[in-house]
Amino acid sequence: MATDPPYVGLRVLVIDDSQTIRKSAETILGRAGCEVTTAADGFEALARVVEDQPDVVFVDIMMPRLDGYQTTALIKGSDAFNGTPVVLLTSKDGLFDRARGRVVGADHYLTKPFASDEVLGVLEEVAPRPA
Template identity: 40%
Template sequence: MHKNKILVVEDEESLLKLESILLSSKGYNVTGVMDGRSALEEIAANPPDLVILDIMLPELDGFEVCRHIKEDPATKGIPVVMLTAKKNSQDYARGMEMGADAYITKPFKSAKVIETIEGLLNK
C-alpha cells in the first residue's frame, strides 16, 4: 500500500513533533521542516502528497509558501492545509486567495485535521 507523504511546515518544535506523531500514527509518511524556504526546497526535491502549513514562519510566511506551491505547474496540484493560530476573516480570505485547500485554526482537534487530510487525499 502506498503511504501518502505529508510535509508539515511548523516553526514551533513541540507542535511539529505533535503533528508528526499524529500523522505517523495514522499511517502517513511525514517530513517536517521549520521555515518557509526549507518547505519550498523540500517540495522541489521530494514532492509530498499534501502540505500542512503554518502561516507565521521565519523567512517566507505560509501565505508566500502557498502562493509558490500553487503558482508552480509542477506543484499546483498538491493540496495545502493551512494550520494556524491566525483566526480572523482577513487571514482566512488571504489563505483561500493564495490557493489553500483548507484552513484550520489552532488549537485544533486531531480528528478534524485527519478528516480534512483524508478528504483532500481521497478526492
C-alpha cells in the same frame, strides 16, 4: 485482526517554526500511516517539496523569513505542484485570514491548537486515501 492505518504511503509535509507543532502533527499523521517530513520555515519547505514531492502540505501562516501565505503561493504557482493540496495552520481564525489563504490557493484551513480528529478530518477532505 488489526487493520492498516488509513493513509499508509501518503506523503505529507508539515511546515511550522514550532518544533512542538511539527512533532504533534508528525505523531498524529504518522499514526494514520502517513510518511511525514517536516520543515522549520518556508525556505526549507520549498526544497523539501521538490525533494519529497508530498501528496499534502500543512503550512503555518506565521513564520519568519517566508510566511505561510508566501510559501503557499509559491507551491501553488508551480506547474509541478499546483495540484498539491495545501492546508494552512494558524492560531488566527479571522475571516480576513481565511480569505487571504484562499487567494493564495490554500485548500483548507486548520486552527491551532488542533486535535488529531481535526487533522484527520481535514486530511479526509483534501487527500484521497492511497489505493
